[in-house]
Amino acid sequence: MLCSQAKPMRVLLSIKPVFAALIFSGKKEFEYRRTIFRNPQVKTVVVYASAPEKKVVGEFEVADVHYDDIHTLWAKTGGRGGISRETFLDYFSGKTSGFAIEIGEVRYYSQPRHLKEMFNVRPPQSFVYLDTRNANTAKDEVRHFS
DSSP states (O other), X not given: OOOOOOOOEEEEEEEOHXXXXXXXXXXXXXXXXSSOOOOTTEEEEEEEETTXXXXXXXXXXXXXXXXXXXXXXXXXXXXXXXXXXXXXXXXXXXXXXXEEEEXXXXXXXXXXXXXXXXXXXXXXXXXXXXXXXXXXXXXXXXXXXX
16 A cells, blocks of 8 residues: 655745744744745744844744735734734735744754755745755755745
8 A cells, every 4th residue: 555645844934033033932923924835744944043143043833824814814813923013014015915824833943053054055035945855964955936
């Protein structure tokens, strides 16, 4: 009997250091996105804290992904996303709908890592799928998507 079970995947997201800190302190339960990965097998987000930190600082499990019109999304998640309603509306300006990644278990790296050394990629504009087939090697293989 042949069993084809999809392997859980990871994505790399660039997140501003202030928001990364809120994620790892437990004060931010949702990460908002205008666009998002489409692969339902994504179970882990690796966090790249953007400038001025410029390091991979940890990861979190994806508890759920919410997609809705902007006002409903705020009604469901507001106050738990680490930003004010005004900042939320500014971020989604020009959009009628958006995404909220619900943050599950978090793992903060005791030693933040350089993106190039860890994954041999540049900071993504939106996200990068990480291929972990060679997880025992120093560098993971990555695939870029737009």
